[in-house]
Amino acid sequence: MPDAALTAGPFTTTESGPASYMVPAVLLSDTQSAVFAEGHHQFNEPWVVAPDPSGVWGLGPTFNEDRCSQCHERNGRARAPRERELAVRGMLIRLSVPGLSAEGGPLPHPVYGDQLQNRGMAGAVPAEGQAIFAYGEREMRFADGEVVRLRVPRVTFMQLAFGALGDQTLTSPRIAPAMVGLGLLEAVPEATLLDIARRQETDGISGRPNVVWDVERRAAVIGRFGWKANQPTLRQQVAAAFHGDIGATTLLFPHENCPVAQKACRELPAAIQCSGLGACKGDAFVPEVIPSRLDNITFYVRALAVPARRRVDDPQVREGERLFTQGKCAACHVPVLETGPVEGLSATGITIRPYTDLLLHDMGEALADHRPDFLADGREWRTPPLWGIGLLRTVNGHTDLLHDGRARNVVEAILWHGGEAEASREMFRAMRKAERDALVRFVESL
Ligand code: HEC
Numbered sequence: 001m002p003d004a005a006l007t008a009g010p011f012t013t014t015e016s017g018p019a020s021y022m023v024p025a026v027l028l029s030d031t032q033s034a035v036f037a038e039g040h041h042q043f044n045e046p047w048v049v050a051p052d053p054s055g056v057w058g059l060g061p062t063f064n065e066d067r068c069s070q071c072h073e074r075n076g077r078a079r080a081p082r083e084r085e086l087a088v089r090g091m092l093i094r095l096s097v098p099g100l101s102a103e104g105g106p107l108p109h110p111v112y113g114d115q116l117q118n119r120g121m122a123g124a125v126p127a128e129g130q131a132i133f134a135y136g137e138r139e140m141r142f143a144d145g146e147v148v149r150l151r152v153p154r155v156t157f158m159q160l161a162f163g164a165l166g167d168q169t170l171t172s173p174r175i176a177p178a179m180v181g182l183g184l185l186e187a188v189p190e191a192t193l194l195d196i197a198r199r200q201e202t203d204g205i206s207g208r209p210n211v212v213w214d215v216e217r218r219a220a221v222i223g224r225f226g227w228k229a230n231q232p233t234l235r236q237q238v239a240a241a242f243h244g245d246i247g248a249t250t251l252l253f254p255h256e257n258c259p260v261a262q263k264a265c266r267e268l269p270a271a272i273q274c275s276g277l278g279a280c281k282g283d284a285f286v287p288e289v290i291p292s293r294l295d296n297i298t299f300y301v302r303a304l305a306v307p308a309r310r311r312v313d314d315p316q317v318r319e320g321e322r323l324f325t326q327g328k329c330a331a332c333h334v335p336v337l338e339t340g341p342v343e344g345l346s347a348t349g350i351t352i353r354p355y356t357d358l359l360l361h362d363m364g365e366a367l368a369d370h371r372p373d374f375l376a377d378g379r380e381w382r383t384p385p386l387w388g389i390g391l392l393r394t395v396n397g398h399t400d401l402l403h404d405g406r407a408r409n410v411v412e413a414i415l416w417h418g419g420e421a422e423a424s425r426e427m428f429r430a431m432r433k434a435e436r437d438a439l440v441r442f443v444e445s446l
């Protein structure tokens with residue numbers, strides 16, 4: 001394989017079909033392969049309300065979906081809701097009010113918490129409410145006169161079970177991202193990220209790491225995962241997903257996700273109270289997600305491979321690669337990084353081509369959600385890795401991009417760039433059609 005195609009050393013897969021985000025790294029031992037297989041199974045396993053025998057007990061009391069793969073279908077990315085569609089299956093809405101939590105994170109809404117859970121338990125616990133999407137339009141014009149119509153999302157809330165959200169409420173829609181190569185991103189040394197941030201200060205581009213709360217280490221550390229890099233490790237990201245999205249407790253997040261005002265939710269006998277649901281042994285708290293399950297799924301996510309690049313020697317793709325550098329895209333979407341040791345795997349010093357710096361950047365007013373998340377302010381987003389992006393249509397049947405899926409393809413995604421990336425966007429707008437096509441074709445070769 002040519003060097004340029006080798007996206008992630010021994011974590012590279014040549015699979016390029018609908019299963020290309022689901023392949024394990026080749027270096028797994030037999031024991032590790034078994035854990036991977038178990039984690040894969042558990043990623044796809046439905047959660048249910050006890051004592052339903054058709055799934056794992058511990059869903060809810062409020063939740064968004066009943067399993068990981070409902071939002072990350074084939075480990076891929078969800079699409080945005082269409083016009084007048086509800087936010088379901090991979091689109092969720094983060095909520096908060098101005099201020100900081102004790103850990104320096106967003107201050108949860110006093111009644112609705114930090115995420116709108118759109119489902120509850122029939123006849124027992126109400127869903128918090130629904131979010132519905134509608135789109136306006138915004139026109140952008142290339143230097144050569146071609147016009148692109150961007151869709152501007154507008155979210156409205158309905159069927160709110162505990163009254164209006166209130167004027168102070170901060171909201172942020174987030175789409176479920178794809179899961180490739182995450183163990184490698186976790187393994188990029190902090191020093192590398194700090195070094196990139198330092199070098200960018202001279203460039204008109206000034207990325208900075210998010211600093212977030214690590215629940216297990218009880219310390220503030222660099223954030224890496226999520227659209228605002230608000231999760232420090234894959235383990236905590238997975239536990240947070242169980243807590244917020246599925247409603248299942250872990251040792252990291254042992255309390256059911258029930259704000260004080262939600263009486264039915266709080267009063268439901270829960271594992272933490274050691275009062276039923278088969279989740280207590282003697283006096284000891286056993287979380288709904290038992291530790292081995294959290295370990296398996298974390299390992300699964302960590303060991304996922306990255307698709308090899310395709311068409312690397314195509315002259316048009318090479319021209320696009322040159323324009324990607326010339327257009328300063330590579331300043332944030334950093335093409336090559338080197339990992340330190342990958343946790344749980346005997347791999348270290350891997351050269352990876354993720355096209356991210358994992359840093360936060362001011363992306364301008366048009367993309368702003370105005371909702372701070374630890375150090376990330378209302379205009380900042382983490383540079384998303386671009387590896388695997390060219391297979392999105394093959395895996396998930398759509399090409400919706402950006403944190404809320406508003407961009408319907410790569411061209412639209414670039415045209416939404418502003419703030420620190422405004423100069424890049426303007427270079428793109430000024431390019432001839434053949435150059436723009438080449439740049440897009442390069443991105444689609446990733
Ligand atoms: C309701 C939909 C939904 C469910 C269910 C869900 N996720 Fe996610 N997931 C998301 C969204 C949305 C994000 C982005 C969150 C953000 O940026 O705040 C995300 C982010 C992630 C990330 C970080 C990816 C990255 O590139 O930074 C991982 C890993 C992840 N989820 C794993 C899981 C696992 C494992 C489960 C099951 C335990 C799960 N998710 C269940 C919607 C979901």
Ligand code: HEC
Binds near residue numbers: 328381413425
């Ligand atoms: C200042 C840093 C920066 C520069 C420069 C930059 N980007 Fe981005 N890019 C980002 C961030 C941050 C996002 C995520 C924004 C969001 O989701 O709202 C993003 C998103 C994207 C996406 C969508 C990715 C996804 O997973 O949804 C693509 C494609 C992309 N950029 C390509 C480019 C190209 C091509 C260029 C050069 C013309 C470029 N970017 C320049 C920071 C940058």
